[in-house]
Amino acid sequence: MTMPLHLLQEDCWSHIGVSGDRSCPELERHVHCRNCPTYVLAAERSLQRPVEPGYRAEWADRLRVSQETEEIRDASALVFRVGPEWLALPTPVVHSVAPLAPVHRIPHRTARALLGIVNIGGRLAPAVSLAELLGIDERQTPDIRGRHQFARLLVVEAHGQTFALPVAELHGVERYCFDALLSPAASVERREADYFRGVLPLPSMPAGLLDADRLAHHLTSLLR
Structure with a gap:
């Protein structure tokens, strides 16, 4: 055959x-x-x-490595830009992201950080400038090319009150190891440093991680 x-x-x-x-x-x-x-x-x-001996040995070495040596990413934060500075907020305090909307001034309010009120999906919320609050000079923003930039409103919850924070650009959510946070730069003024928990060591854009509790305290104090 x-x-x-x-x-x-x-x-x-x-x-x-x-x-x-x-x-x-x-x-x-x-x-x-x-x-x-x-x-x-x-x-x-x-x-x-048949499996080659080298393949078995390679996987045996990998499995022998203690899991404790691996970095555990136990927290997450939303990374965004205000002026030239990359910042981050813990995700639990971020309610949503909204398009920019007209801000209406509030009479008899002198705090420069309190921009006014803004309509977010039919609800009014105080709009607060993080640049004013943190002492960031937005005029020093470098010319950024090669990527699209869309300004947004971060809608956050602080002590039961909703606030809208205008930001120049969103990077997205990053998971990180809380124990791996870096200390704020020595050049940061003491007043501004009080707002930060540390610095997220992201490869291309180290971001200052804001302390959610302290930020909430300062946001609500603007309404008193």
Whole structure:
């Protein structure tokens, strides 16, 4: 009995099958090589081939590494930009992100950080400038090219009160290890440093992580 042509080569699909010149007579019946018993048998042989000693040793070394040596990312924060500074807020205090909306001044309010009130989905909320609160000079923002930038309102909850914080750009949510936070730079003024828990050591944009409780205290104090 003559052996069919497609059985003469182990990788016949590469030569006479769909990845080859398509001259295999079995293609008329199976349409595609993946439907052919020869292809199925080759796959089974590949999965049953002996494992090389080096492969076993490599995985044994990986599994012997203590899980305690790996950094546990036990917290998350939303990273955004105000002027030239990248900042971050713990995700539990961020309620939502909204488009920019007109801010209406509040009469007889002298705090510069309190911009006014803004309509967010039918609800009025105080709008607060983080730049004013943290002493950030937005005029020093460098010319940024190569990516789209969309200003937004961060809607946050502070002691039961909703606030809207205008930001120049959103980076997104980052998970991090709380114990890996860096100390704020020595150049940061003491007053502004009180707002921060530390610095997220992100590769391209180290971000100052704001202390949610202290920020909430200062936000609510603007309404008194």
